[in-house]
Structures are given as C-alpha cells and as structure tokens.
Amino acid sequence: MLSEAQIQEFRENGCLLVSGIFSDDELDRLEKEFDGIIERRLANKAQLDATWEGSWKKGQPKTQILHTHDVQAYSAEWAKVLVHDRFTEVISELMGSPNVQLHHTKLFQKPQEKGSGFPMHQDYPYFPHENHTMMAGIIHISDATEEMGCVRVYPGTHKQGPLPCFEHNHLNPEEWPLEKATSCPAKRGDVLFFNYLTIHGSGINASDRLRKTVLVQVRDPLDKPLEDTHRSHAQGLIMRGVHPLQGEAVAVGTLGSGVSEAAPSVPS
Ligand SMILES: O=C(O)CCC(=O)C(=O)O
Structure with missing residues (x-):
C-alpha cells in the first residue's frame, strides 16, 4: 500500500503519517465503539485519568486525560482493527x-480546554526489546490539530538508540523541549506510525473539541523483550503473517516469543 518514498521517509525520520487506511464507515463504527468503551467503563466506576507525573507539568494548568488499555477486550470492532488488512499491511511494510x-493497545481521549499533554520521551524504557522493531500506530478517531494537542516528534532520533531518562522514563524537557519538536497534525482516520525509539510527546488540548486516539503497539514476533514487563491483554497475538518459531509453545503466557536469554531471569 505504501510507496518506496514513504517507507524511506519512515526509515529516515522514524515516523510517518498515513491516510486512507480506514473507510468512513469503519471510522464511524470505531468512533461509536470508542465512545461506548469510555461510557461503559465510567459507568462501572473505572478510574480513567492518566496524566503522567513529573516536574514537566510545573506551571501548567490542571489537566486531565481519559485512558484505557486493551480496547480489543472491550469491543469486537476494535478487535477487528488488530487483523485489519490495510492497517497490518502498512505496519508490515x-x-x-x-x-x-x-x-498492547491504548485509548486516549483528551478533553476540550484541559486535555493533558505528554512530556517528550521514548517508549523504549517502558518495554525494552532486543532488535528495536517495536513501533506504534496512533489511529486518529478525531482530527488532532496543534491546538488540540497533536503528537509532536523529534524526527530521526530513533537513530540515537535508547537515551538516558530524566525522571519517570521521560527525557529532560530542557534538552528536548516540546515547543521545538515537529508537530504532526492529523485528520480523522490518519494513522501516525513511529518507532519506539523516536522521541515524541504532545501538548495540551486547548481547543473546544475532543481529541480521540487509539495507539496500537506492535513488534516483529522474533524481537525479544529484555524485561518481563508491561504485560497486556492479547499480547503476542499474531496480527499478520505467522509466528515463525515452530519449536516453541508460543501461546504460553503473554510474551509470545519469550524473554531474551541475555536478559535478567524472569520470575515464573
Ligand atoms: O497521544 C499523545 O498525545 C501522546 C501519547 C504518547 O506519547 C504515548 O502514549 O507514548
């Protein structure tokens, strides 16, 4: 589905915005299910605020973001996204x-006027892997303009490898200010793909519109986790192709391909 130029851009920048993966009908169904997940979870008293901690918030107004992992555990429409042909074709390319x-998957709803931002960070420290194939696709269920707190990136930073963290797995905001990062405004339906080493974050939603996204984090099944951490519902699900290891019981546990032998031992 992608051109050679798009693939090259992703290799160079560590990120790429792709349009036209989902049809309007699909987006309507996904938005309805997105709203339903939040409504049902809130009705069942789930605590969904997930504003990140840290000194990066100093001087900012009080903000909020609604969040839930595992959308596929709550809605079949979202489960279908995980094996969606065009979506997984683009990831594979x-x-x-x-x-x-x-x-894993992760839903974010940034409320109007007070939707929390994210400090600049790499996703690597949350779930380090051996070969750095890990990447995310942020599916935009609403538009995300700069005023709505769209994602911002430092293009090409995936080439620097894992960087030292400042606090709570974030990078030093003085070294990597949000304001100097490149904005990635997106239209409803666009998917922003980025490698887990690409430095990214986002600003506050100061607009009068809700910003709705679902992030799908994926890897090559042969890329092994370096730590037994960040287990999630359906982790290890093959979204496209096969699990190429034939001799291993891949369905056991949630880590799929198992933790790297080079890594510290994993509690059983
Ligand atoms: O959706 C956003 O604004 C940023 C999300 C993010 O940086 C993350 O989940 O790692």
Whole structure:
C-alpha cells in the first residue's frame, strides 16, 4: 500500500503519517465503539485519568486525560482493527517484516480546554526489546490539530538508540523541549506510525473539541523483550503473517516469543 518514498521517509525520520487506511464507515463504527468503551467503563466506576507525573507539568494548568488499555477486550470492532488488512499491511511494510505481533493497545481521549499533554520521551524504557522493531500506530478517531494537542516528534532520533531518562522514563524537557519538536497534525482516520525509539510527546488540548486516539503497539514476533514487563491483554497475538518459531509453545503466557536469554531471569 505504501510507496518506496514513504517507507524511506519512515526509515529516515522514524515516523510517518498515513491516510486512507480506514473507510468512513469503519471510522464511524470505531468512533461509536470508542465512545461506548469510555461510557461503559465510567459507568462501572473505572478510574480513567492518566496524566503522567513529573516536574514537566510545573506551571501548567490542571489537566486531565481519559485512558484505557486493551480496547480489543472491550469491543469486537476494535478487535477487528488488530487483523485489519490495510492497517497490518502498512505496519508490515514499515517494519520490514511479513509477521506482525501485538504488544498492547491504548485509548486516549483528551478533553476540550484541559486535555493533558505528554512530556517528550521514548517508549523504549517502558518495554525494552532486543532488535528495536517495536513501533506504534496512533489511529486518529478525531482530527488532532496543534491546538488540540497533536503528537509532536523529534524526527530521526530513533537513530540515537535508547537515551538516558530524566525522571519517570521521560527525557529532560530542557534538552528536548516540546515547543521545538515537529508537530504532526492529523485528520480523522490518519494513522501516525513511529518507532519506539523516536522521541515524541504532545501538548495540551486547548481547543473546544475532543481529541480521540487509539495507539496500537506492535513488534516483529522474533524481537525479544529484555524485561518481563508491561504485560497486556492479547499480547503476542499474531496480527499478520505467522509466528515463525515452530519449536516453541508460543501461546504460553503473554510474551509470545519469550524473554531474551541475555536478559535478567524472569520470575515464573
Ligand atoms: O497521544 C499523545 O498525545 C501522546 C501519547 C504518547 O506519547 C504515548 O502514549 O507514548
């Protein structure tokens, strides 16, 4: 589905915005289910605020963001996204692997006027892997303009490898200010793909519109986790292709391909 130029851009910048993966009908159904997940979880008294901690918030107004992991556990329409042909084809092309495996999913709703931003960070420290194939696709269910707190990136930073963290897995805001990062405004339906080493974050939603996104984090099934951390519902699901290891019981546990032998031992 992608051109060679788009694939090259992803390799160079560590990120790429892609349009036209989902049809309008699909987006309507996904938005309805997105709203339903939040409504049902709130009605069942789930605590959904997930504003990140840290000194990066100093001087900012009080903000809020609604969040839930595991959308596929709440809605079949969202489960279908995980094996959606065009979506997984694009991931496969960008990752350079015929096989794509789920790590986790995450819904964010940034409320109007007070929707929390995210400090600049790499996703690597949250779930480090051996070969750095891990990447995310942020599916935009609403538009995300700069005023709505769209994602911002430092293009090309995936090439620097894992960087030292400042606090709570974030980078030093003085070294990596949000304001100097490149904005990635998106239209409803656009998907922003980025490698888990690409430095990214986002601003506050100061607009009068809700910003709705679902992030799908994926890897090559042969890329092994370096730590037993960040387990999630359906982790290890093969979204495209196959799990190429034939001798291992891949369905056991949630880590799929198992933790790297080079890593510290994993509690059983
Ligand atoms: O959706 C956003 O504004 C940023 C999300 C993000 O940086 C993350 O989940 O790692």
